[in-house]
Amino acid sequence: MSAVKRIARLAAALGVATALGVGLAATPAQADDIPGVLTARLTITKEAAGCRVLTFGKVGMTQAQAQYLVDNGARAQVEIWGEEAVYDNRLYRAGDAQLSVGSDRNGGGLIILSVPTIRCSLLDEDDSSFEGAGDEVYAKVILTAPGYSRMTKRTNTVHGRY
Numbered sequence: 551m552s553a554v555k556r557i558a559r560l561a562a563a564l565g566v567a568t569a570l571g572v573g574l575a576a577t578p579a580q581a582d583d584i585p586g587v588l589t590a591r592l593t594i595t596k597e598a599a600g601c602r603v604l605t606f607g608k609v610g611m612t613q614a615q616a617q618y619l620v621d622n623g624a625r626a627q628v629e630i631w632g633e634e635a636v637y638d639n640r641l642y643r644a645g646d647a648q649l650s651v652g653s654d655r656n657g658g659g660l661i662i663l664s665v666p667t668i669r670c671s672l673l674d675e676d677d678s679s680f681e682g683a684g685d686e687v688y689a690k691v692i693l694t695a696p697g698y699s700r701m702t703k704r705t706n707t708v709h710g711r712y
Contacts, residue, residue, distance in 0.1 A: 584610050585610050585611055586609065586610065586611065586698070587609065587610050588607060588608070588609045588691065588701045588702075588703040589607065589608050589609075589610075589703065590605060590606065590607035590608075590662070590689065590691040590703045590704070590705045591605070591606050591607075591705055591706055592604070592605050592687070592688060592689045592705035592706055592708055593606075593708070594673065594687065594708045594710060596670060596710075597667065599667050600667045600668050600669050600670055601667065601668055601669070601670040601672075601673055601712065602665065602666075602667045603630060603642075603644070603664070603665070603666055603667070603668060603673075603689070604663075604664070604665045605628045605644075605647070605662075605663070605664040605665075605689045605691060605705060606661075606662070606663055607626065607647075607661070607662035607663075607691045607703065608659045608660065608661055608662065609659055609660040609662075609693065609701070610658075610659050611658065611659055611660060612658050613651050613652075613653060613658040615660075616650075616651040616652070616658060616659055616660040616661075617651050619649070619660055619696065619697075619698075620649050620650065620651060620660070622695075622696050623695075623696060624649055624660070624693065624694065624695035624696065625646055625649075625693070625694050625695075626646065626647040626649055626662045626664075626691060626692065626693045626694075627643070627644065627645075627646060627647065627691075628643075628644040628647050628662075628664040628690070628691055628692075629642070629643050629644070629689065629690045629692070630642040630643075630644070630672075630673065630687060630688075630689050631675075631687070631688050631689065631690060632673075632675020632676070632685065632686065632687055633675065633686035633687070633688060633707055634675070634676070639675065641672055641673060641675060641687070642666075642668055642672050642673075644664050644666045645664075645666070647662045647663055647664040647691070648662070648663045648664070649661070649662060650663070660693075660695075662691055662693065664689075664691075670712045671712065672712075673685055673687050673710070673712035674712045675687060675712075684709055684710065684711055685709070685710055685711060685712050686707050686708075686709055687707065687708050687710070687712075688704055688705050688706065688707045688708065689704075689705040690702055690703070690704055690705075691703045691705065
């Protein structure tokens with residue numbers, strides 16, 4: 551038996567023992583704990599240099615699975631979209647997002663992080679000079695990874711004037 555298989559079996563056994571030790575007192579799983587599910591959140595902050603567009607995503611999986619994807623060519627891209635009544639329009643395509651292996655109180659996972667600072671005017675999704683008009687902006691996180699179907703997740707919508 552290979553060393554990798556032995557480590558995987560040991561980790562699984564320790565995971566079961568830990569789960570049994572915690573018992574029913576454990577809190578319910580968060581959405582990002584679900585294996586293979588991509589979650590994402592968008593935050594936009596106006597700064598002197600422009601708008602900081604932070605997109606944070608996570609795919610629930612073990613740390614070993616996440617490390618395998620990072621080591622074997624997984625890629626994530628982030629696109630910023632303006633929300634419209636008839637059809638949405640892409641406002642900005644960021645470069646490749648940073649991928650890393652994460653561990654937190656909710657479990658391990660593949661962490662996706664994109665934090666470009668762009669001209670705020672790029673987020674003006676309706677090109678309106680009407681002062682009362684607001685902009686509705688969201689991001690799409692697109693993950694391509696070996697062994698996974700292409701995954702796309704829409705983030706929350708951020709409202710503001712850009």
